[in-house]
Amino acid sequence: GQNIDQPTEMTATEGAIVQINCTYQTSGFNGLFWYQQHAGEAPTFLSYNVLDGLEEKGRFSSFLSRSKGYSYLLLKELQMKDSASYLCAVRRGGGNKLTFGTGTQLKVEL
Amino acid sequence: DVKVTQSSRYLVKRTGEKVFLECVQDMDHENMFWYRQDPGLGLRLIYFSYDVKMKEKGDIPEGYSVSREKKERFSLILESASTNQTSMYLCASSPGNQETQYFGPGTRLLVL
Numbered sequence: 001g002q003n004i005d006q007p008t009e010m011t012a013t014e015g016a017i018v019q020i021n022c023t024y025q026t027s028g029f030n031g032l033f034w035y036q037q038h039a040g041e042a043p044t045f046l047s048y049n050v051l052d053g054l055e056e057k058g059r060f061s062s063f064l065s066r067s068k069g070y071s072y073l074l075l076k077e078l079q080m081k082d083s084a085s086y087l088c089a090v091r092r093g094g095g096n097k098l099t100f101g102t103g104t105q106l107k108v109e110l
Numbered sequence: 111d112v113k114v115t116q117s118s119r120y121l122v123k124r125t126g127e128k129v130f131l132e133c134v135q136d137m138d139h140e141n142m143f144w145y146r147q148d149p150g151l152g153l154r155l156i157y158f159s160y161d162v163k164m165k166e167k168g169d170i171p172e173g174y175s176v177s178r179e180k181k182e183r184f185s186l187i188l189e190s191a192s193t194n195q196t197s198m199y200l201c202a203s204s205p206g207n208q209e210t211q212y213f214g215p216g217t218r219l220l221v222l
Contacts (some may be wrong), residue, residue, distance in 0.1 A: 087152070095160065099155075100152045103150035
């Protein structure tokens with residue numbers, strides 16, 4: 001079966017760093033995605049990890065440990081516009097099916 | 111830029127009606143997907159398609175069917191709408207098996 005856990009809500013201060021964790025238990029793991037979704041909008045792609053380690057993209061970084069079934073999304077120099085829901089999604093098997101976590105609602109405050 | 115469009119942003123239907131949700135992508139993607147998104151449950155896969163006229167069930171296919179007659183268009187059909195199908199429906203497409211999915215803006219369906 002598939003089980004993906006991420007915190008429901010987080011609050012952070014503008015300019016700070018925040019880490020959003022995602023743990024998964026899934027058969028046929030074949031990569032992990034992070035998406036950002038603003039209220040009322042479509043999810044947009046942030047990052048993809050298939051091998052262990054850190055992937056950096058500007059203010060956003062994502063880390064994966066396959067042996068631990070663990071990933072995190074790191075957001076640096078937080079801005080108000082980063083207030084959104086962050087979705088962790090795991091790809092299963094050889095196709096492109098994704099299983100999503102329920103999302104972490106991040107609120108950035110002044 | 112990849113563009114995925116959905117036929118309606120908001121839709122109100124009555125219980126028992128047949129409902130068609132249309133999704134079109136303009137990037138010649140092979141793969142297309144239909145999800146529903148509900149508070150506390152996240153995105154759940156209803157159906158997907160890897161090619162024209164091909165379809166496979168996702169995690170929650172009950173009460174839904176799909177059609178893919180052309181590569182760019184993937185339709186979700188609610189044969190007889192029920193109130194528990196009130197939800198946000200999101201369509202997505204991707205060019206290959208190792209690529210991210212690109213999402214449409216979503217259709218918020220209310221079944222009365």
